[in-house]
Amino acid sequence: MNISTKAEYPPCASYLREVYTGRDGVRTLHQAKITEMIAHQNFVAFAADFRVNEAYPQAQTHKQESFGFLPTVFEESGWVPRSDPGRTPLWGLWRRAEHSVREITLMYLDLDNAAADRPFVTLDEMETTLKALGLSHILYTSFSHTSERHKVRAILPVSRSLDYDTAFLVFLWFNAMVCGGQLDEAIYDDGDFLYGPPFVGQQRQWLDGSVDVDAVLALVEDLSDESLEPARRRCGAVQSxxxxxxxxxxxxxxxxxxxxxxxxxxxxxxxxxxxxxxxxxxxxxxxxxxxxxxxxxxxxxxxxxxxxxxxxxxxxxxxxxxxxxxxxxxxxxxxxxxxxxxxxxxLTVRSTKPLSSPTYQRQQSVKAALARKRRS
Structure with a gap:
């Protein structure tokens, strides 16, 4: 099984680094304001920037006192706070799904170990497996990570860009084959962001090879019925x-x-x-x-x-x-x-993707695999 390649798609990222102090004195990340977008030359350049600029620089009082990022970019748009929709829009770069390019340039995984009926996966185990697969990666523990329950985020370079539905299918394989069903499936929607490394935590990186997206997709349909279950839920729950x-x-x-x-x-x-x-x-x-x-x-x-x-x-x-x-x-x-x-x-959500789209066809293929496994 070879899912690693030297081919690499240049990573592009939007960074959320504005932390404001509210009226209650609590410091909180402005989750809508993009402070910077960078088209990195390669994953090595992204990793260097991430290590320097995404780790929070001081002790945190809660999870939302953090930096954040998305492995995609956005068009300029106008923003108004939901609390005052009549306000004159403020023009700039904002994390709004409708203004996303809808294309991500890095694969990301969130190991939360939420399944109590499965063995926990540790930071060390995840690192060892990714190295064995020959995959470059950044690993860091999240704000709520503890020694009893490891919570780890991983970022990996990819051979080509992905839409969010394709990223979800890649997630299925990593969830089943690398992380024992302990990954969070609810982070692959347009506009979702990840919190960066906390002030106190562990960071690790290893730089060698990229995820061969098409090689992984070719393996997804062979996963077990149980491993494909999140795809069934998503096909029924996520509508464009x-x-x-x-x-x-x-x-x-x-x-x-x-x-x-x-x-x-x-x-x-x-x-x-x-x-x-x-x-x-x-x-x-x-x-x-x-x-x-x-x-x-x-x-x-x-x-x-x-x-x-x-x-x-x-x-x-x-x-x-x-x-x-x-x-x-x-x-x-x-x-x-x-x-x-x-x-x-x-109430405006209805059935969805054009029947000719590659993503729709891929989803149909996965659903067909689910049906075959249920009949067998």
């Missing part, structure tokens, strides 16, 4: 926005005007409507540590699971039940109007 058909527009408008709720049926306690595993993601703040974005992600999963059959009232009901798990954090911080807008945005 596109122009809706007239029928879909009519359905969406009708749903937006429908405040009815099937009480006793549409609830987070009903596994036919809501996957209980999603509560784990909810409490882990699976979308970049953000309560609101995590709530939006999980609400979208429920809507897709229903095959777009939930009303606005039912989405709001589920939203309220989920927010109650946090003591109504989002209602207090963002207000009812903003949460209602989030529920309406979920």
């Amino acid at each position: 926005r596109r122009e809706l058909t007239p029928t879909e527009i009519a359905e969406m408008r009708a749903a937006m005007q429908d405040d009815t709720v099937r009480h006793g049926e549409v609830t987070i306690t009903n596994p036919a409507v809501f996957n209980p595993d999603w509560l784990v993601d909810l409490h882990a703040l699976c979308n970049a540590g953000s309560h609101r974005q995590t709530l939006l992600t999980i609400l979208t999963r429920a809507f897709v699971k229903s095959e777009h059959g939930l009303t606005f009232g039912e989405l709001r009901h589920l939203q309220n039940e989920l927010d109650a798990e946090w003591g109504f954090y989002c209602r207090v911080k963002y207000g009812d109007r903003e949460l209602a807008a989030d529920a309406r945005s979920v």
Whole structure:
């Protein structure tokens, strides 16, 4: 099995390095503002910059007091705070998914060891395996890393650029073959970012070969049914926005005007409507540590699971039940109007990628492999 190559795609990265002090005196990363974008000549140059500029320079009081980065770049755009949508847009470089080039130039993995029923994977074990595979890498422990539960992020060079769905398929192989199912699957959406190394932690790097993307993709369909399960969930939970058909527009408008709720049926306690595993993601703040974005992600999963059959009232009901798990954090911080807008945005999600796209065809191939394994 050879998944290493000397061919390397030049890494491009957007860096989030503005940390501000809020009214409460707490220092927090500005997660929207891109302070710098760099097209690095190669992974060696990226690694040198990362080591110097991404490690947080002082003791931290919480996870969000950090730097961050994305292995992609963005077009200039206007930004306004969600709390004041009428404000004149501030022009610049902002981490907004709709202005991303939708192409990533590095592979990244987040080892969180969240599966209690699987053996933990240590920093040393991950490093040893990546070296044995001949893959250059940067490894660093995260803010919440402990000796009892290793939490490690890895960055690797790639032979070619990837879209996020392709990166997810590469993740499937690493999750199954390198990390024993202990990787976080919820970090491969457009606009997701990773926190950089904390002030206190370990950093390691090794520079030799790149991930041969196409070699890894050729191995994905041979993974076990269990290893491919995240692909099934993603195919059902991650939908790309596109122009809706007239029928879909009519359905969406009708749903937006429908405040009815099937009480006793549409609830987070009903596994036919809501996957209980999603509560784990909810409490882990699976979308970049953000309560609101995590709530939006999980609400979208429920809507897709229903095959777009939930009303606005039912989405709001589920939203309220989920927010109650946090003591109504989002209602207090963002207000009812903003949460209602989030529920309406979920109603615009429909089926997705053009049938001719390579990503769609690859997803269909993986889904077909899943079906074959279930029949056998």
